[in-house]
Amino acid sequence: MxxxxxxxxxxxxxxxxxxxxxxxxxxxxxxxxxxxxxxxAKPYNEWSKAELYEQARIVGISGRSYMSKKNLIHSLRNN
Structure with missing residues (x-):
């Protein structure tokens, strides 16, 4: 169902x-x-930190407000 x-x-x-x-x-x-x-879509490396943060918010990654751009990219790729 x-x-x-x-x-x-x-x-x-x-x-x-x-x-x-x-x-x-x-x-x-x-x-x-x-x-x-x-x-x-352009590769995550070309996204701004704000764009990465918004994508992390959409997919529900917790702790995103404390992450650097590098950590946001890693989390988006591995979650």
């Missing part, structure tokens, strides 16, 4: 099948443009 809180149910189920936790799969599936492949 689909969960009404999940914005992209198909992506959520696919992430669960490959081993993501329910929490991480939900965060990714609920990110506005997470399901788009072949996007044209």
């Amino acid at each position: 689909p969960d009404a809180r999940i914005k992209n149910e198909k992506q959520y189920q696919a992430l669960l099948e490959i081993g993501y936790s329910k929490e991480k799969a939900a965060r990714i599936a609920n990110t506005p443009d997470a399901g788009e492949k072949g996007g044209h």
Whole structure:
């Protein structure tokens, strides 16, 4: 039964099948443009700290307000 809180149910189920936790799969599936492949986003190294902070907020990374730009990039890549 689909969960009404999940914005992209198909992506959520696919992430669960490959081993993501329910929490991480939900965060990714609920990110506005997470399901788009072949996007044209610039690499994190080229983002401003404010842009990285906002993305960290969207995906639910805790402790982001204390992180440096380098730590934000690391957390976004590994969470």
